[in-house]
């Protein structure tokens with residue numbers, strides 16, 4: 001039988017695809033630790049210091065791409081900037097998905113959180129809305145509020161120096177609730193912060209991979225509540241109530257204020273108009289506002305608490321930064337965003353904070369639904385793709401002596417050295433999923449650090465025996481890491497600093 005030209009092309013395409021697929025599936029998987037049949041690395045996968053062990057494996061197998069299998073779940077771990085850029089940035093069309101989280105999204109009702117949403121139109125709509133208010137230029141509208149909230153933090157610290165972590169949390173919660181809804185957070189026990197905290201507490205556990213069997217065996221979701229072993233269903237029902245409260249209540253309050261004409265600028269106020277622009281716009285706004293507390297609070301608190309620890313670890317860096325601020329910022333003034341270009345050491349210190357202990361050492365996992373090939377290795381379809389941010393930011397080729405806290409590594413002749421890659425290139429993630437809150441986050445972290453350095457001395461606490469209390473520098477290892485409790489002393493640098501802090505109350509209102 002003779003083939004016409006169209007059929008020939010079709011046949012050639014089919015043959016080529018088959019050959020390509022065969023070639024691909026013959027490719028080896030990236031190297032990784034030895035696996036058991038079926039169970040893979042279930043028993044030799046670490047449960048603590050995961051990013052450090054992944055980094056050791058990457059060195060052991062001399063590869064910046066390694067493969068792990070947990071009972072059939074394929075995980076690809078990327079340990080270099082080059083691999084992350086080549087795959088997550090340059091092939092973002094196929095690397096921008098997230099894995100299906102059945103328990104969290106479908107049963108617990110957290111499907112409104114777009115950071116864990118599947119790649120597609122729902123995600124795109126929410127991400128676009130977020131972007132309109134938080135891109136580099138637009139997010140500057142929040143700077144005055146960020147500055148006054150930072151001053152409030154200074155006043156709170158002056159009156160109650162012991163509760164640094166609680167104060168950092170309160171400040172960050174205020175910035176996020178203000179940015180999302182225009183809601184001013186109460187000094188203590190704010191009802192909206194409580195709703196968000198309760199909601200998040202219920203979901204954090206469930207985000208631990210492998211925590212619920214239903215994620216591996218989706219059919220279990222049809223098990224009725226009364227059935228033995230269906231505890232996850234009850235948990236899901238309770239969490240759903242919390243997620244709905246977190247979604248509905250602050251939004252209703254923001255809407256009430258907007259309608260009454262007394263609402264400050266916020267994401268909700270800025271987007272809640274032209275509701276017929278596309279179907280479901282109001283729901284998309286509500287969803288997006290509700291996820292901001294989850295995405296933005298712990299991340300910023302993690303970075304700022306690392307800053308406090310770093311000041312205990314390297315007092316010399318603190319002194320240098322203070323000397324720079326004293327020589328640049330006019331006497332009788334606190335640092336402002338305009339001072340940033342003239343404070344390179346402070347900026348280098350902020351960079352070192354983000355590098356030394358990244359808030360999300362393993363980023364947020366991406367997912368690939370199709371098979372791919374990289375460096376002669378096969379990346380199986382359905383793989384979770386993790387970027388080991390910790391490894392990238394502790395690579396001794398780029399950051400010699402990587403475990404030391406050295407702001408100077410980012411400087412050359414007293415200026416930021418453009419040849420040294422800043423941690424922002426990795427710590428905020430990659431590709432189409434890169435953190436869209438990064439401009440606001442970076443501004444908040446910078447101004448808080450500059451203001452704290454300008455006004456306070458942060459030193460090790462003195463114990464009952466008169467000895468300095470050495471922190472453990474240990475962290476709680478979750479998706480967003482947080483230092484384990486530590487003691488420190490935070491005192492105003494001088495009477496003038498104290499008066500300066502007090503004077504901000506006249507501009508911004510009372511403590």
Ligand code: HEM
Nearest residue numbers: 115295296299300359363364428429430433434435437441
């Ligand atoms: C130190 C502060 C922060 C760090 C280190 C950080 C880091 C990250 C990382 C690593 C991702 C995942 C990127 C990827 O998938 O490759 C992410 C996603 C995200 N972040 Fe941030 N973040 C910070 C602050 C914030 C803030 C303040 C907000 C919002 C107000 C925010 C909103 C988001 C959102 C909405 C996503 C999901 C993006 C998506 O899936 O499309 N983040 N962030």
